[in-house]
Amino acid sequence: MASGNARHAGKRAAGEVRILPIAVRGEIRAGESLSARLLAAARTVGLRFQVGDILVVKHKVVSKAEGALVALDEIRPSAASRTWARRYRLDARVRELALRESRRIVRRKRNVLITETRHGFICANSGVDVSNVDGGKHAVLLPADPDRSAAKLRRELKKQLGIEIAVIIADSFGRPWREGLTEVTIGVAGMRPLVDYSGRRDPHGYSLHSTVDAVADELACAAGLVCGKLAGTPACIIRGYAYQPGSSGARELIRPAKNDLFR
Amino acid sequence: MASGNARHAGKRAAGEVRILPIAVRGEIRAGESLSARLLAAARTVGLRFQVGDILVVKHKVVSKAEGALVALDEIRPSAASRTWARRYRLDARVRELALRESRRIVRRKRNVLITETRHGFICANSGVDVSNVDGGKHAVLLPADPDRSAAKLRRELKKQLGIEIAVIIADSFGRPWREGLTEVTIGVAGMRPLVDYSGRRDPHGYSLHSTVDAVADELACAAGLVCGKLAGTPACIIRGYAYQPGSSGARELIRPAKNDLFR
Numbered sequence: 421m422a423s424g425n426a427r428h429a430g431k432r433a434a435g436e437v438r439i440l441p442i443a444v445r446g447e448i449r450a451g452e453s454l455s456a457r458l459l460a461a462a463r464t465v466g467l468r469f470q471v472g473d474i475l476v477v478k479h480k481v482v483s484k485a486e487g488a489l490v491a492l493d494e495i496r497p498s499a500a501s502r503t504w505a506r507r508y509r510l511d512a513r514v515r516e517l518a519l520r521e522s523r524r525i526v527r528r529k530r531n532v533l534i535t536e537t538r539h540g541f542i543c544a545n546s547g548v549d550v551s552n553v554d555g556g557k558h559a560v561l562l563p564a565d566p567d568r569s570a571a572k573l574r575r576e577l578k579k580q581l582g583i584e585i586a587v588i589i590a591d592s593f594g595r596p597w598r599e600g601l602t603e604v605t606i607g608v609a610g611m612r613p614l615v616d617y618s619g620r621r622d623p624h625g626y627s628l629h630s631t632v633d634a635v636a637d638e639l640a641c642a643a644g645l646v647c648g649k650l651a652g653t654p655a656c657i658i659r660g661y662a663y664q665p666g667s668s669g670a671r672e673l674i675r676p677a678k679n680d681l682f683r
Numbered sequence: 684m685a686s687g688n689a690r691h692a693g694k695r696a697a698g699e700v701r702i703l704p705i706a707v708r709g710e711i712r713a714g715e716s717l718s719a720r721l722l723a724a725a726r727t728v729g730l731r732f733q734v735g736d737i738l739v740v741k742h743k744v745v746s747k748a749e750g751a752l753v754a755l756d757e758i759r760p761s762a763a764s765r766t767w768a769r770r771y772r773l774d775a776r777v778r779e780l781a782l783r784e785s786r787r788i789v790r791r792k793r794n795v796l797i798t799e800t801r802h803g804f805i806c807a808n809s810g811v812d813v814s815n816v817d818g819g820k821h822a823v824l825l826p827a828d829p830d831r832s833a834a835k836l837r838r839e840l841k842k843q844l845g846i847e848i849a850v851i852i853a854d855s856f857g858r859p860w861r862e863g864l865t866e867v868t869i870g871v872a873g874m875r876p877l878v879d880y881s882g883r884r885d886p887h888g889y890s891l892h893s894t895v896d897a898v899a900d901e902l903a904c905a906a907g908l909v910c911g912k913l914a915g916t917p918a919c920i921i922r923g924y925a926y927q928p929g930s931s932g933a934r935e936l937i938r939p940a941k942n943d944l945f946r
Contacts, residue, residue, distance in 0.1 A: 439701070441697070527944040534944065555885075596805075596945035599937070617913065623915065624818035625818045634862060641865070645901055661908050673861050675859075675862050
């Protein structure tokens with residue numbers, strides 16, 4: 421990877437990791453090729469993919485390209501959703517859709533609805549979101565199978581570029597105990613989302629036990645620094661991070677119910 | 684900030700964010716000046732701090748410099764801690780210390796102990812850790828007041844360099860529902876840890892409500908990509924991210940109990 425990176429690098433510090441934004445002009449429409457749009461956008465700013473690069477894409481453009489949109493006018497909210505929406509001055513149709521997209525309600529209190537999605541992710545409103553779509557006419561859902569979406573992007577990039585690019589699809593989730601959203605990985609292809617240090621020894625000879633880093637989520641967060649909520653930058657390249665190749669997918673990031681103390 | 688960054692930048696993409704590792708040789712000892720060690724280490728690899736830079740430091744070197752270490756030989760574990768340790772083949776003294784450093788037990792099940800620390804952080808074992816210290820003789824605690832530690836580092840860097848550097852102190856925490864550790868900010872100086880988009884409108888005119896990004900945690904995660912568990916790289920510079928100046932500290936990242944659905 422190092423040689424591939426060095427070629428176009430300019431002045432770089434040893435071990436440097438770079439986050440290179442890919443701004444995309446205009447909307448992504450259902451049925452469009454996301455890989456073609458991202459490659460064109462990268463070319464526009466003089467950015468070339470290199471061996472070892474990780475492409476991080478916000479889920480919303482993936483969902484849009486896949487047509488995972490719902491016209492809010494077609495949703496008939498239940499009486500319970502309508503009562504709740506009146507109380508908190510929110511949209512009953514979005515609530516209804518969030519319930520429909522869930523397989524389990526984790527917490528429901530005041531204006532907050534935390535669900536487990538059909539993929540197994542635990543997040544607010546089943547990931548249903550109305551911002552950055554079309555001003556309130558449609559809601560965007562999570563991609564049906566984000567690991568499959570990531571694998572498709574990776575395959576298409578390989579076809580176009582002739583090189584292997586790792587792909588991460590990211591969304592912004594809240595979390596217990598801490599304020600603010602951070603990015604998490606909901607789909608991944610070409611790399612292992614977790615790095616396990618178990619059994620490795622630190623420089624003092626102390627054996628690390630149960631030390632596993634969620635590197636895919638750290639990469640997603642790094643991408644969040646350039647793919648802001650209002651930035652028109654739905655993707656970026658992370659360059660210089662030596663990921664471990666793998667095909668486990670983002671499902672590996674979901675803690676099995678039996679090991680979870682907070683379900 | 685842009686002008687400061689451009690000077691030494693070499694070939695950079697527009698909007699690029701860079702993560703520049705600061706490797707430190709040898710141990711940090713109690714009473715040493717951490718800022719002096721980090722400045723010397725940065726100089727060694729030809730890295731100069733610039734206006735707009737964010738210094739991210741792993742908490743462990745902060746704790747070591749502050750002498751927040753406990754000799755495990757001096758801990759007398761309770762009978763309960765000893766029973767637990769025998770059962771899970773872990774160290775009763777570390778368990779005892781974790782309980783001592785906590786103000787509340789959040790979950791205690793099998794070999795896992797989740798506590799609220801006296802700072803208000805919710806994490807495993809009150810942040811007490813034995814790895815990367817001295818092979819098992821001492822445990823390292825969280826800094827007594829990580830915001831104060833960050834402010835001190837920032838003050839010393841300003842004195843040495845004549846410029847304002849934002850400082851983040853990071854630790855690796857687990858989280859519910861998802862596997863693996865990610866980096867979180869436990870201390871911050873010079874920048875706002877949260878960015879609030881409430882009331883801002885997306886490009887389609889849709890008003891964002893309750894959208895707050897925990898950018899300090901995203902920066903900590905980005906730093907985690909170069910400050911690995913075995914890397915001997917306890918710090919890095921993040922360059923090119925336009926943070927919002929502020930002095931609220933990492934306490935702003937702790938969700939008040941009344942708003943938390945998972946306590």
